[in-house]
Amino acid sequence: MYEFATFQEARFFRRSVTGAKKHPWKAWASLELIGPLSPRTAFLTHAVGTAEQIQRLIEAGHRPSGSAWQLLRQFAGNIPGALDSERVEPVRVISAARTEAAVHQVSDIADRRAAATRAWSRLNDVEQLFGTAPHSTGS
Template sequence: MQGLLEELEKRMQQLLRAMTQARLQGDDTQVAALSEDLKRTQAYWASLALPDTEATQTQPTAAPAAASRPAAAARPARSALPLREQVCQALTLLTVPTAPKVLSQVHEAFFAQPLNTARLTSLRRDEERSYRASSTNRTYYICPALTCDLLAPARALLALSNWPLEQRLVGPITHRVHFLTAALRIADAAEQRTDDDMASGPLRRLLEHYSGNIPGYPVTPGHVNLEALRAAAKDELAVHVQDDANTRAEAAERARTKLDDADQIFGHTLHDANRARRTA
């Protein structure tokens, strides 16, 4: 849970900075929207960090934009949040670039409903167009992960633009590192849920998928041991994490040298590179 609290605290700091910038620009509409986002995020932080009695007094009914834990007794049938904020919720929980199908499963398990994955391709394109038109309007953008070798968009992996560049890169063993990292994050988030939630179809299937694909986890049909899941994931993660971190750090250095700000977020394509050589 500590990791999730830290992510929420970072999100609150980002929102405060964005509100200050919007005020200086005289954009009252943006200030109001960011203020509501900040209130929801603060309330969710309180629901995790404070005793139940205090969190109940401070928590509004709306879910925060970056992450939310809906009440088990009253899950809404449909989220009022835009799709990009639903994607942000799931990515903030996982902290790693993730495929749309898994994002949808995570959102269903923790935020009441699956994502409309058919719209995610157009959403990603809209995000890039918006950034290139005016890169200061939003606190984050939905963007692709980037490959370490070509610094190009990785196929079907979404990330958040406000993550460090190293966090958005994928190398030869990054997919496994991400799988294990996601397993740890899901186990932490699941620990905050009720027994009824744990027994629910979406969350149970998600936990079974991750626990069943990690060597060393003692599989017990119909039951997921969160502590054992964490231990098995950490053991395997320790084998891969340093080599993967070195690969991504080297790729990030190349990206900062060769790519402009937009391409460091959305990547470049071979078509763009060939066009640049012809122009030169």
């Protein structure tokens, strides 16, 4: 099925699916576009996922690998407030990543939705489905 970073993204997807009977692929098109903040929101989403997985391993009595801790440290080093000392704490990474993601995700979804709307209005049905050659912007 589909995974969504935010409740707003899931709600938009559901609304799009129910309103896209003629072109059902339009429902997920904006989720596939990349906006200016998409790489950062994806980074934060993956940081949360990695930290949650490490936390689950610890809670289940398993020892996470050194590679897992190294990956989490790399994530934490790029998230303000996620790394305070030499020891990486999954709970702290999750909290810091979610705090920053809350700032960026709404704008990211809006940017991708606006880009999808522009594409839908400028491209014919075949171009929307299969793409088109790049066009000069005239700059």
